[in-house]
Amino acid sequence: KAGVTQTPRYLIKTRGQQVTLSCSPISGHRSVSWYQQTPGQGLQFLFEYFSETQRNKGNFPGRFSGRQFSNSRSEMNVSTLELGDSALYLCASSLQRGAPYEQYFGPGTRLTVT
């Protein structure tokens, strides 16, 4: 079974631009979560989608948004990019929501904002 895929793997954007990242979960997985990883901050939870609905949202500004499609694929969008948005963005899928269903992570998208 194919793992979680994320595209693109690397991205360089300029401050003020917007960006869209894509995530394809493992087949059959219905929950998709997004995380931001920065040095010293670990994985910070952005949001979780299940059945095309956002179910949980972390403490991030409204510039960060996402959606999930009927095939469970998900996208996240960051508008008006800031230098501090430079990070590794990880997508994770799981069969169902929450414990005890572990999350399976994609390789991430490395976003650099200049």
Place this chain on the structure above:
Amino acid sequence: DQQVKQNSPSLSVQEGRISILNCDYTNSMFDYFLWYKKYPAEGPTFLISISSIKDKNEDGRFTVFLNKSAKHLSLHIVPSQPGDSAVYFCAASTNTGNQFYFGTGTSLTVIP
């Protein structure tokens, strides 16, 4: 506020010895805990989990210990191997919750 903390950013261990990675949490409602391992340029991969009804869970060379009264869990790797060199994240959730809270990670280096 960081609800899951890994206070050691890095750890070096000789090959064959025991590696002990520690994790503390503040939310007493957490009752499900996981450890993930992350290599550079890859996403985290699930390693081992433990429910609060247990105080120990073992899987091969990996054992996780949970001390609920101290709100502390640890991952023991015995014996450590160079391939274990990676960043290890602990994560916690409630059994009814749908969000995992991650620590900041500990970078383990196993020296041959």
